[in-house]
Amino acid sequence: MLSAILVMAGIGLVLGAVLGWASIKYRVxxxxxxxxxxxxxxxxxxxxxxxxxxxxxxxxxxxxxADINKCPPGGEEGVKHxxxxxxxxxxxxxxxxxxxxxxxxVIDDNNCIGCTLCIxxxxxxxxxxxxxxxxxxxxxxxxxxELCLPPCPVDCIHMEVVKEDVATWKWRYPIHAIxxxx
Amino acid sequence: xxxxxxxxxxxxxxxxxxxxxxxxxxxPDGHKDVSNAAPIVTLPLxxxxxxxxxxxxxxxxxxxxxxxxxxxxxxxxxxxxxxxSTAVHAPTSGRVVAVEPHEVPHxxxxxxxxxxxxxxxxxxxxxxxxxxxRNLDPSALRNRIRDLGLAGLxxxxxxxxxxxxxxxxxxxxLILNGAxxxxxxxxxxxxxxxxxxxxxxxxxxxxxxxxxxxxxxxxEDDKPEAIAAxxxxxxxxxxxxxxxxxxxxxxxxxxxxxxxxTGRETPTxxxxxxxxxxxxxxxxxxALYRAVALGEPMLSRVVTVTGHVATPGxxxxxxxxxxxxxxxxxxxxxxxSTGKLVGGPMMGFELEDNAAxxxxxxNCIIVKHPDLFPARPAALPCIRCGACAxxxxxxxxxxxxxxxxxxxxxxxAQSYDLFDCIECGCCSFVCPSHIPLVxxxxxxxxxxxxxxxxxxxxxxxxxxHEFKEFRLEREKLEKAEKLAxxxxxxxxxxxxxxxxxAANPDAAADPEAERKKAILQAALDRAKKxxxxxxxxxxxxxxxxxxxxxxxxxxxxxxxxxAVEKEAGQ
Numbered sequence: 001m002l003s004a005i006l007v008m009a010g011i012g013l014v015l016g017a018v019l020g021w022a023s024i025k026y027r028v029x030x031x032x033x034x035x036x037x038x039x040x041x042x043x044x045x046x047x048x049x050x051x052x053x054x055x056x057x058x059x060x061x062x063x064x065x066a067d068i069n070k071c072p073p074g075g076e077e078g079v080k081h082x083x084x085x086x087x088x089x090x091x092x093x094x095x096x097x098x099x100x101x102x103x104x105x106v107i108d109d110n111n112c113i114g115c116t117l118c119i120x121x122x123x124x125x126x127x128x129x130x131x132x133x134x135x136x137x138x139x140x141x142x143x144x145x146e147l148c149l150p151p152c153p154v155d156c157i158h159m160e161v162v163k164e165d166v167a168t169w170k171w172r173y174p175i176h177a178i179x180x181x182x
Numbered sequence: 183x184x185x186x187x188x189x190x191x192x193x194x195x196x197x198x199x200x201x202x203x204x205x206x207x208x209x210p211d212g213h214k215d216v217s218n219a220a221p222i223v224t225l226p227l228x229x230x231x232x233x234x235x236x237x238x239x240x241x242x243x244x245x246x247x248x249x250x251x252x253x254x255x256x257x258x259x260x261x262x263x264x265x266x267s268t269a270v271h272a273p274t275s276g277r278v279v280a281v282e283p284h285e286v287p288h289x290x291x292x293x294x295x296x297x298x299x300x301x302x303x304x305x306x307x308x309x310x311x312x313x314x315x316r317n318l319d320p321s322a323l324r325n326r327i328r329d330l331g332l333a334g335l336x337x338x339x340x341x342x343x344x345x346x347x348x349x350x351x352x353x354x355x356l357i358l359n360g361a362x363x364x365x366x367x368x369x370x371x372x373x374x375x376x377x378x379x380x381x382x383x384x385x386x387x388x389x390x391x392x393x394x395x396x397x398x399x400x401x402e403d404d405k406p407e408a409i410a411a412x413x414x415x416x417x418x419x420x421x422x423x424x425x426x427x428x429x430x431x432x433x434x435x436x437x438x439x440x441x442x443x444t445g446r447e448t449p450t451x452x453x454x455x456x457x458x459x460x461x462x463x464x465x466x467x468x469a470l471y472r473a474v475a476l477g478e479p480m481l482s483r484v485v486t487v488t489g490h491v492a493t494p495g496x497x498x499x500x501x502x503x504x505x506x507x508x509x510x511x512x513x514x515x516x517x518x519s520t521g522k523l524v525g526g527p528m529m530g531f532e533l534e535d536n537a538a539x540x541x542x543x544x545n546c547i548i549v550k551h552p553d554l555f556p557a558r559p560a561a562l563p564c565i566r567c568g569a570c571a572x573x574x575x576x577x578x579x580x581x582x583x584x585x586x587x588x589x590x591x592x593x594x595a596q597s598y599d600l601f602d603c604i605e606c607g608c609c610s611f612v613c614p615s616h617i618p619l620v621x622x623x624x625x626x627x628x629x630x631x632x633x634x635x636x637x638x639x640x641x642x643x644x645x646x647h648e649f650k651e652f653r654l655e656r657e658k659l660e661k662a663e664k665l666a667x668x669x670x671x672x673x674x675x676x677x678x679x680x681x682x683x684a685a686n687p688d689a690a691a692d693p694e695a696e697r698k699k700a701i702l703q704a705a706l707d708r709a710k711k712x713x714x715x716x717x718x719x720x721x722x723x724x725x726x727x728x729x730x731x732x733x734x735x736x737x738x739x740x741x742x743x744x745a746v747e748k749e750a751g752q
Contacts (some may be wrong), residue, residue: 042636043643053647091359124646143643166236168635169290170628174621 007056033062040081044073045123046145048097053123061086067094073144074101103159104142105149107135111156118157203443204438206431206575206711208608210528212404213554215445217488218368222376225511227305228374231273231502232539233259234286238333239340240266247297251278255307256479259297268341269331271479272299273308273500285538287463287505288526289531299502310477315387323391330473331542336463336689337525339543342470342556343461345392353460357392357443360401360408360464361427361434363525367546370464370485372496374401374408377715378415382551385422387474392460397422398443398466431528434605436461438575445472465545480656485544487512490519490551499540506536508547515549523548526609562615564572570609570619576602580619582607587626592633595626599749603627603674608740 036059037113044054051057060066061082069080069091076093083090093099107118107127114132116142119125127141129182130133137148164170236242243260247253260270279300283293313326324343332342333387335358358381362370375382389397399416401409403426416422427433427442437459439446446457454461465483472478480502488494492513499508506523509515515522523530524544533547570580578599585748586595600623609619679694724732 008417038644041640043640043647045643045647054644060442063532123650124643125650126646141642141646143639162291164287164290166288166294167242168632169288169292170632171289171621173625174618 022058023111034058036085037061038080040078040085041071042073042078044145046073046143046147048072067091067114069094070097070114072097072099101161102143103144103161104139105137105144105146105157106139106160107137108156108158109134111154112155113154116152117151121147121151122149186586189243202441202443202444203428203430204575205572205577207432207438208611209272209429210574210611212429213366213488214265214368214371214404215471216366216443217486217494217496217698218371220493221337222372222484222498223511225497225499225503226505226506227274227301227303228500228503228559229303230504231299231300231301231500232282232284232504232537233270233273233502234539234541235260235270235295235300236268237295237336237339237501237541237543238266238268240264240268243267243270244298245276245281245295247272247281248412249278251634252276252277252302253299255305256481256731258329258331258479258592259306266344267328268333268343269329269479270297270501271331273295273481273502274299274301275304276301282288285535287533287538287541287544288487291534291752301565312477313474315390315474315594322590327470328474329673330478332466332469332473333480334463334543335465335469335545337543337545339541340500342462342466347386349455353392353455353458354395355444355459355683356389356392356397357439357459357461358397358399358456358464358467359434359436360405360412361439362405363402363429363431363434363545363679364528364530365431366488366548367486367526369486369496370489371405371408373468373484374405374464375411378408378411379410380471381464381467381476382415382419384469385432387470388460388462388467389421389741394460395421397677399424400439400443401425401430401537402433403428432608434603434633435575435606437604439541444582450599456703461691480542483542483545486546487549488524489548490516490552491549492516494495501542501724502538503540504536505533505538505540505547508540509536515691517553519551520549520555523555524548528611531606532633543752557588558618558715559616564615566619567614569612569614573608575606575608576604578603583626584617584619584622587622590626592626595623596630600626656667669674 014098020084034055035058041058047053049057051060051066057066057071066088068086068088069079070093073080074081075172076090076099079093086161105175112129112134113130114134116129116131116135117133118152119127119129123145124143126138127135127148128138144159146159149159208504235245240426241264244263245260252275254275255272256271257272259272259278261428261752262269275298278297280298282298284296284298286294286296315323316325320675324346327346328341333339334342334345336566343514353443354372359371360374362368388394399412401412401421402422403409409424409426416424425443427439432438433442436454440454440457440459441447444457444459446454446459448454449456469480469483473480482498483501484498486494486496487508492511494512497508497511499511509522509664522533522536523534523546525531525546528546530546530548564581564584566581568581570584571578574580576599580603582599583595583598583603586592586598587600603620603623605620607620607626610617612622613619624642680692
């Protein structure tokens with residue numbers, strides 16, 4: 001009886017030690033859930049969710065501090081993905097938040113005074129320019145976050161909706177006319 | 183495996199070729215005799231051409247002209263941009279009227295950037311330089327071919343110079359695609375009948391560039407005249423074999439023809455080059471002949487105009503010819519026509535606007551009539567009969583892919599090898615429920631592509647955002663370090679000064695203070711000297727009254743100065 005208890009206790013201690021060592025050795029530094037949520041978010045870094053960027057929003061969702069329907073650029077589709085990932089029910093976008101068509105910012109060449117304020121505001125460094133030089137937005141890298149609009153002292157930046165062209169055109173979902181049976 | 187009969191009958195003495203057959207395929211009505219009897223007709227010079235700057239798969243060309251410029255025939259008006267791109271040229275001499283978005287033959291019906299050229303009627307050409315292809319450096323030769331605007335004329339319009347790269351010599355077989363399996367289309371048939379020798383000269387260039395050991399020319403056996411013409415032209419050339427393949431749609435698919443002729447199966451997600459085979463359309467070989475032997479860029483192509491028109495046939499027209507002019511050349515659409523198809527009835531698309539021009543991709547225009555193309559009955563539910571899977575030449579399961587594409591479950595659709603679908607339309611053709619299966623597959627493919635684009639953009643934005651944060655943090659750190667260093671430096675100097683002061687307490691003063699005093703004094707002296715040197719600029723040629731006034735003021739000022747000095751002296 002005693003030997004059995006000792007053997008069990010010994011096994012318990014050894015396994016406990018192994019587990020304890022493993023938990024230190026293989027500790028996961030980052031919260032993998034945050035990474036997964038961040039991967040679903042559209043990375044516009046626009047802050048419409050009320051957090052300063054997509055990563056902070058992902059962290060807040062992971063902690064349960066933020067709702068999943070605060071990201072307008074992600075749209076309903078994005079909410080659905082987040083709901084799937086977190087195993088919760090999808091819900092409509094939060095009040096006052098509406099998805100917009102993808103747009104890019106454009107600087108008016110004639111009015112830009114080269115103040116660099118928009119460069120500082122751009123979260124993805126998509127604006128090229130220097131003090132007292134004309135600034136230009138790299139359209140391919142612009143996420144359409146609109147964060148450059150408010151700091152501009154001369155209001156020379158406007159958003160242009162990205163139009164569909166021959167290269168980006170998509171085949172539509174097949175829709176078939178319903179006809180009366182004769 | 184049976185020995186190919188037609189080849190033996192033709193009296194060939196070469197080793198017998200094993201015949202391979204792909205799974206599936208269909209036998210739609212050919213309608214080839216509508217347009218294959220008459221020789222190719224060359225269209226006369228038109229007064230206006232509309233040349234799209236994107237006529238190939240890949241990046242649109244960079245426009246080189248602007249409205250008002252005059253151009254010559256064969257002058258490059260769009261330069262290749264990026265790797266997957268090939269040049270575009272002016273079809274005749276004249277004036278550029280506009281560079282603007284214009285209707286193009288595309289399933290979207292969207293406009294694309296085009297150069298509109300008004301012909302001057304002279305048709306003057308730039309000087310064409312034939313290429314010395316046997317001696318030219320392979321890379322230079324490919325660049326020349328790119329600048330001559332060559333793209334595959336079979337319909338996919340992939341830039342030819344990329345396909346003419348041997349990629350380390352792994353290509354042993356060159357296949358020329360003369361199958362022309364789509365119903366109605368006969369432009370390749372006529373080209374082979376009439377210009378077999380020229381095609382084979384182009385083939386020789388391809389063979390040289392790729393280092394291919396063997397050349398196989400696959401032609402469907404419903405084109406005996408073309409087979410005979412090509413065999414005659416090939417003559418005793420031992421490396422070139424013209425093989426008649428059974429008429430079965432889609433034997434002209436690149437992967438299907440490769441399997442038919444060599445028995446090599448292209449791996450999933452791969453290309454025929456993965457099994458040592460490169461496939462070109464015979465029209466491309468003909469264009470390559472003209473490019474190399476004459477130095478002429480791709481300026482025209484043969485296009486079949488057929489269906490419900492007065493004189494169906496094949497027309498050699500310059501790229502940029504409006505479809506309306508092509509139809510007019512074919513006698514115009516007959517009454518009762520209900521639209522046009524670009525390409526064949528299996529893979530083509532509806533063309534809305536007659537103003538759209540002929541491009542490198544357009545091999546056929548079919549005018550529709552309800553008798554020829556009855557409306558497709560309404561789709562019924564899928565009964566999972568499996569007819570589509572039996573018909574699929576790519577060995578896919580269209581009914582499964584349809585299910586997931588319909589439900590927009592794209593990941594699942596992709597797991598059934600959606601991207602191996604060649605969109606040939608066999609499944610839609612055989613479906614007893616009349617489901618337009620290919621439409622669903624095209625929809626799913628373009629959705630997946632768009633998602634990949636979005637994902638790429640998001641990843642890029644994430645990286646850039648993270649880098650910006652890292653940069654701001656680094657700048658902050660660097661600033662703090664600089665500040666700390668300066669503070670430390672000042673402190674050290676003060677401490678050193680204090681130490682010196684403590685060491686020689688009797689020294690008259692701090693040397694640093696002395697130095698500063700000296701500098702200050704020097705500056706004051708300089709200022710004084712400068713003041714003395716200055717003479718007022720407005721005292722010349724004044725009236726005597728004013729001069730007198732000035733003299734009085736000066737005297738007063740001198741008096742005051744002496745008074746002040748006296749006071750200071752006391």
